[in-house]
């Protein structure tokens with residue numbers, strides 16, 4: 370991929386995941402800058418990654434060809450209005466936004482001249498190169514902009530393009546927030562392991578192996594449906610059947626469906642709120 374000057378506004382959970390992801394893939398450190406308000410945090414980021422760091426967002430984007438907005442949606446208005454009044458020509462920059470529930474139209478509205486925008490919904494496994502990201506281009510994004518965004522997120526895992534802002538909200542529900550769903554399930558299982566008397570260490574090791582093994586089974590058996598993999602574990606009149614019966618009696622499918630819809634609905638609300 371092309372190595373252009375890239376500035377991350379915000380170096381929190383997701384910003385750090387993407388920075389680590391691109392550095393691991395060989396992006397040159399000297400071309401990467403991060404900006405957050407606290408000097409102490411900047412020093413940590415500089416030391417951890419060997420990249421440039423500033424506490425002034427406007428200063429940080431002056432020489433950037435690419436700006437990645439990795440702040441919370443609540444901070445977006447302050448940051449973008451700072452950019453708008455800075456006198457910097459944003460028509461020359463590509464802005465990649467990872468902010469949940471913030472439309473490309475809203476971003477363009479706040480920064481006059483800015484048209485080259487790609488909205489992205491990544492997830493935290495980007496940190497280890499196993500991310501999943503959805504991408505949506507604003508009308509002003511060029512083919513080169515789209516390629517850059519795809520290559521950038523491709524450094525951190527898999528990518529998929531969607532053809533609407535709603536598609537990004539769907540991806541938010543299906544993969545952006547999804548690591549937390551699986552972590553919650555593991556937490557519930559860890560609670561039961563503790564109740565059974567397993568040490569935290571043994572429980573964690575067991576759960577790590579179960580989720581890793583299950584994920585790898587899904588990946589390695591492309592000729593089988595996920596339902597078939599489940600059925601292969603579920604012996605007739607056996608133990609798994611009883612466990613699954615409890616999930617089904619509580620209508621797990623409906624619970625998952627409602628949870629994902631709630632996630633998407635919040636993204637939609639946020640697009641009106643911020």
Ligand SMILES: NC(=O)C1=CN([C@@H]2O[C@H](COP(=O)(O)OP(=O)(O)OC[C@H]3O[C@@H](n4cnc5c(N)ncnc54)[C@H](OP(=O)(O)O)[C@@H]3O)[C@@H](O)[C@H]2O)C=CC1
Nearest residue numbers: 379380381382383384405439440441442467468469491492
């Ligand atoms: N976490 C996730 O799994 C995902 C998050 N996202 C999106 O990524 C974005 C960031 O989320 P996340 O990383 O979790 O949040 P964090 O709170 O972890 O990170 C936000 C970062 O922005 C910094 N910040 C706060 N105010 C400013 C400012 N005015 N200028 C510059 N930097 C600022 C914070 O600094 P400080 O800590 O010092 O306040 C922090 O480094 C959100 O918009 C979210 O929707 C998208 C996909 C997945």
Ligand SMILES: O=C(O)[C@@H]1CCC=N1
Nearest residue numbers: 468469541545546547
């Ligand atoms: O919870 C959130 O709002 C962010 C977006 C997707 C994952 N975390």
